[in-house]
Amino acid sequence: MLTPRQARFAFLPLMLIAMTALIGLSAVVFRQGLDAGPAEAWMLAWVLAFVIALPSAMLVLPILSGMLKHVTLSETVPHAGVNIPGAGQ
Numbered sequence: 001m002l003t004p005r006q007a008r009f010a011f012l013p014l015m016l017i018a019m020t021a022l023i024g025l026s027a028v029v030f031r032q033g034l035d036a037g038p039a040e041a042w043m044l045a046w047v048l049a050f051v052i053a054l055p056s057a058m059l060v061l062p063i064l065s066g067m068l069k070h071v072t073l074s075e076t077v078p079h080a081g082v083n084i085p086g087a088g089q
Contacts, residue, residue: 007072011064018060019053026052 002010026048 001073002068002071003073007068011068014064014068015057015060018064019057022052022056022060023049 027045
């Protein structure tokens with residue numbers, strides 16, 4: 001199980017791995033753009049990255065957050081909304 005701090009640190013590498021895999025897959029699929037020339041291939045890759053990355057991030061972010069929340073330990077201090085007797089004395 002992860003602590004909340006560890007879960008925050010684990011989120012970014014996991015998100016980067018997921019996004020790299022998606023963009024890499026899309027770049028392999030649209031590799032034929034290089035036949036048109038380097039400028040056209042760069043424009044195609046940029047547009048493709050934006051069109052693929054934004055919707056996939058909107059799908060991957062909640063899934064990844066839910067997975068990390070599932071393996072993260074809950075806080076040890078309950079949030080009951082009352083004062084702890086003897087605290088601060």
